[in-house]
Amino acid sequence: MTTLDMTPGAQIPRTDAGPQTAVTQALSSAAYRDGEIEPFVTAVTAATFKKPRFRLFRANLGEAFSAAVIARTMGAGRKPIVPSFGTDTRQIVEHCLAAQEFRANRDRRLTTITVVFGLLALPGTLIWLAAFYLRAWLLKDKSRQNELYGGLALLAAGAVAVLLALRPPAAGLLGVYLRITMIAPVVGWFLAKRIVLRSTQELRDRWKALVEGNAVAASVAKAVPRDDLDKKAADLRDKLGRLEAEQETNVQHYAGPKGILGVGRRWGEWRLVDVLRPADGQADFRAFHPWDLVRKISAHLKALAISEVANSGMTNLSIKQWAVLEVGENADEISRPSGADMDGDRMREFAVQAVADKQTFSGGGARHYLATQFITFDGKLIITFTVTVTLLANTLTVTVAGYALGPVAGVFGDKPAPKEKTIQKTGKFWEEKTVQLPLIDNDEVVRQALRAPFMRLPGLLAWLGGGLGLPEPFGFRHAWANPPWSSRFMTDNALNASVPVLSAVHAATLEFLEEHDLDTEHFFKNRASIIKSEAQGTRPYKVDQFDAG
Known part of the structure; x- marks a missing residue:
């Protein structure tokens, strides 16, 4: 039997993922995983488990994750997605598409086996399925007694197979059919097991390679049009391109105590506030708009990447102008403005500037950050x-606020482990030993063989086998990110970065005010010095949780 093709094949041209490679690959690895969905949901807490109606049709984690991600990111009429800073969203979706296509190729082979050895020998197949279903139902309680009863159910089906093979209750062609009706599914199971075992191992190899940081290409041949008439492939390619462009939006959402979605909670805040007065010897000062000061501060912040001391520049720095909308803490979706102010998912620069200049005692609407x-x-x-x-x-008022988004849940970094079981030693019941189980058991072969014919009916398959519910508003990072404060080094990075940023903002503000003939000696410089002193002992705290008494 030939090995299923997992070579890169035709791919979509893309650039290097840069500093976000590790998290991107960890999230991508979920598309290739086996195992149950429920432990994953328990570990990440921000997802839901959709229980299967029939356990033999249940989806495993990789199948459910790929299907959920593709439906949420590529489905028609989907809602906007929260930007996932520090990840390559397109690459994650490409891996989900690649994993889904790999399973589809496997399922085509399994479907042939199911039809030939299962459907044509339907009476025997139904008896075997009844035995497996009874066993699966009994094993819900995970008790040894039910495990014994489940084994007896399979033995009973095997006894029927032997009885029909040796003494069929009819003669002629019907007798021949009854002889093979219980044996054919067993032959099909043997062939299916070879396919399932090989495909599972190959999926695990990709899972392991991604988690270990090795380069693994995502093959998405369906997104490469074969000719000008290949509308389906062109549509898929366009959706991937739109997904990538959507991540570059400059419209963000503030969700109360959750902070800015995709950025994390606000852990620190420093305010430079004072009254504007003309400098000594000046009758008045030069008028300005908030946007003028914003541009000055932006120029100073860009200089943080350069340092007179070797290797001390702040790397991977990006400066962005955001329009931030407010949504409820428990909002289950986000939306972006439309109209002349928008260019796709991005707000045009003149509109962002207008938001900044109107940022006084305004009511609702966007704020500039x-x-x-x-x-x-x-x-x-x-x-x-x-x-x-x-x-x-x-x-x-010039306000500087700090946000931190930590690493994704540790379960995304788990490597494939051999299947093991702890049992009592023979003759020494008071001692235990760990034995290694087969990578694929009979239940898994039956599960995949049953699901295979429904691969072209994903809605029905999801109804039968359940799936994974993604957290909303959905983003690959913010919903599954842990706080960074449990890591000493991450905490140090966040706290240490605050002082250079504050210094750059204050230096830009004082320079700008002096250029506009404003007094800085008696007011702003003193306040800036106090804030810098406070920053020496800065620590994370919950800025967005106010106790109004």
Whole structure:
């Protein structure tokens, strides 16, 4: 029997993932995993387990994860997706598509076997399936007594097979059919097991390679049009391109105590506030708009990547202008504005500037945030500092806030482990030993052989076998990210980055005010010094949780 093809094949041209490679590959590995869904949901907490109606049709983790991600990111009429900073979203979806296509190729072979050795010998197949279903139902309680009863059910089916083979209750062609009706499914099971075992091992190899950081290409041949008439492939390629472009949106969402979706919770805040007064010897000062100060601060923040001391520049730095909308803490979806102010998923620059200049005592609508973002620890830690500039009644407020998004849940970094079981030693019941189980058991062969004919009916297959519910609003990072504060090094990175950012913002603000003939000696410089002193002992705290008494 030939090996199923897992070579890269035709692929979509793409660039290097950069510093986010580790997290991207960890998330991508979920598409190739086996095992049950329920332990995964328990580990990540931010997903739901859709129970199967028939246990023999249940989906495993890789099947459910791939199907859920593809439906959520590529489905028609889907809702907007939260940006996943520090990950390559397109690459994750490509791996899900590649894993799904690999399983589809496997299922085509299994479908042939199911039809030839199962459907044509339907009476025997139904008897075997009844025995397996009874066994699966009994094993729900995971008791030794039920395990024994489940084994007896299979033995009973085997006894029927032997009885029909030796003494069929009819003669002629019907007798021959009854002889083979119980044996044919066994032959089919043997052939199916070879396919299932080989495919499972190949999927596990890709899972292991991704988690270990090795380069694994995602083969998405369906997204490469064969000619100008290949509309299906062109549509898939366009959807992948749109998904990639959507991640570059500059419209973000603030969800109360959850912070900015995709960025994390706000853990620190520093405000430089004072009244605008003309400098000594000046009758008045030069008027300005908040956007003018924002541009000045942005220029100073870009300089953080350069340092006079070798190897001390702040790497993987990006400066972004955001329009931030407010959504409820428990909102289950997000939306983006439409109209002349938008260019696809991005707000046009003139509209962002207008938001910044109107940021006074405004009501609803978008607020302007100047974001400085650092991707560290191979994408495991996303550090973001936002700057807001507000003018209100001749009072200038420059606010710097710190956000941190930690690594994804540890379960995404798990490597494939051999299947083991702890049993009592023979003759020494008070001692235990661990034995290695086969990678594929009979139940898994039956499960995959039953699911295979329904591969072209994903809706029905999901109804029969259950699946995985993704957290909403969906984003690959924020819903599954852990706080970074349990890691000493990640905490140090976040805290250490705050002082250079604060210094750059304050230096830009003072320089800008002096250029516009404003007094900085008596007011802003003193306040900036106090804030810098406070930053020396900064620590994470819950900024967005107010106790109003």
